[in-house]
Amino acid sequence: MRPKINFTPGPSQLYFTVEDHVRTAFREGIPTLSHRSKQFEAIYRKSVDGLRTLLDIPENYTLVFTGSANEIWERIIQNLVEEKSFHLVNGSFSKRFFEIAQQLNKKPEKIEVAMGKGFDASMAIPAGTELIAVTHNETSSGVSLPMEVIAGLRAKNPGALLTVDAVSSLPYPAFDYTQFDSVFFSVQKGFGLPAGLGVWLINDACVAKAEQLLAKGISIGSYHSIPSLYSHALKHQNPETPNVLGIYLLAQVVEDMVRRGIQNIRKETEYKAAILYKALHDHGLINPFVQEKVNQSNTVIVAECGEHTEKITKLLVENGMQPGDGYGAFKKTQLRFANFPTHSKEQYELLVDTLAKV
Numbered sequence: 334m335r336p337k338i339n340f341t342p343g344p345s346q347l348y349f350t351v352e353d354h355v356r357t358a359f360r361e362g363i364p365t366l367s368h369r370s371k372q373f374e375a376i377y378r379k380s381v382d383g384l385r386t387l388l389d390i391p392e393n394y395t396l397v398f399t400g401s402a403n404e405i406w407e408r409i410i411q412n413l414v415e416e417k418s419f420h421l422v423n424g425s426f427s428k429r430f431f432e433i434a435q436q437l438n439k440k441p442e443k444i445e446v447a448m449g450k451g452f453d454a455s456m457a458i459p460a461g462t463e464l465i466a467v468t469h470n471e472t473s474s475g476v477s478l479p480m481e482v483i484a485g486l487r488a489k490n491p492g493a494l495l496t497v498d499a500v501s502s503l504p505y506p507a508f509d510y511t512q513f514d515s516v517f518f519s520v521q522k523g524f525g526l527p528a529g530l531g532v533w534l535i536n537d538a539c540v541a542k543a544e545q546l547l548a549k550g551i552s553i554g555s556y557h558s559i560p561s562l563y564s565h566a567l568k569h570q571n572p573e574t575p576n577v578l579g580i581y582l583l584a585q586v587v588e589d590m591v592r593r594g595i596q597n598i599r600k601e602t603e604y605k606a607a608i609l610y611k612a613l614h615d616h617g618l619i620n621p622f623v624q625e626k627v628n629q630s631n632t633v634i635v636a637e638c639g640e641h642t643e644k645i646t647k648l649l650v651e652n653g654m655q656p657g658d659g660y661g662a663f664k665k666t667q668l669r670f671a672n673f674p675t676h677s678k679e680q681y682e683l684l685v686d687t688l689a690k691v
């Protein structure tokens with residue numbers, strides 16, 4: 334059996350209210366509810382309205398549901414790019430987004446830096462770029478992109494749409510949504526839900542761009558094109574049979590988070606991140622992988638453990654904690670720790686105390 338406390342970045346530990354909500358859902362027949370019923374429309378609306386309240390999302394954004402964030406990468410390229418996207422690549426998932434654009438026969442360009450590194454806004458974006466793709470939180474490396482960098486890119490490139498991958502940072506960041514056009518996440522990270530649901534926020538400029546491409550005769554996909562998702566969202570429905578249970582659970586957990594208060598969630602996230610980074614700094618054998626403070630993620634914290642990785646993992650597991658492996662080439666030398674709203678201060682204090690015993 335896996336340890337009780339799950340620090341893997343995704344799927345991560347379930348939000349602590351999920352089990353009760355699942356029981357209620359089964360009692361109320363949610364898993365087999367018709368996705369064209371009034372009851373489903375009310376659930377859809379509760380989920381969307383709750384997210385708007387929790388994250389303070391402006392009116393000119395529409396929220397739509399997909400299968401996952403991988404799907405959203407693909408839909409973004411299909412719907413918002415005729416030829417040229419530009420990608421800030423600093424890890425496995427930002428790279429994957431770039432590769433999807435290549436696979437869809439577009440002509441993407443990228444700026445790439447090593448794992449563990451971030452960006453400033455000084456880079457030159459090629460003329461004619463239609464979409465800038467940034468990853469707010471690179472799950473593979475624990476690098477976070479400061480909001481000022483996103484705002485800087487926006488200011489210097491007003492003609493391009495800007496999309497933000499917030500897969501492993503939301504609901505923590507207090508985004509200024511006017512600085513971009515599209516943002517997305519999947520629910521198995523910070524929202525602590527079972528996987529299988531992506532949430533995509535698009536503003537009016539995205540809807541206009543997709544319609545422009547369609548009018549030019551360019552394929553923008555079928556049931557999950559922006560116009561199709563958008564027209565169904567107006568009716569509080571999806572074009573297809575969506576993950577009804579997932580949308581229900583999201584509505585419930587978001588309601589719980591609103592009640593708890595986003596400011597409290599943010600403060601606790603920062604406290605937990607601060608004690609873990611301090612523990613890593615002070616430790617003789619382990620270090621934070623991301624060196625520049627400004628790039629250190631508060632939601633996915635990566636520890637460079639080198640030859641001690643296996644020993645540390647064993648000790649944590651013996652104490653009821655499952656760390657996340659390093660990603661890809663770093664599997665045997667790093668550990669990743671998700672710091673999501675479901676991870677309590679006490680769990681983080683236990684983590685820090687246990688690391689001190691290594």
Ligand SMILES: N[C@H](C(=O)O)[C@H](O)COP(=O)(O)O
Nearest residue numbers: 401402403404426472500519
């Ligand atoms: N691990 C990916 C990341 O952090 O970006 C993520 O899982 C992609 O999302 P989906 O697996 O939900 O498609």
Ligand SMILES: O=C(O)CCC(=O)C(=O)O
Nearest residue numbers: 342343344472473657660
């Ligand atoms: O370990 C992670 O960051 C999640 C892994 C993942 O989602 C993937 O590899 O597609």
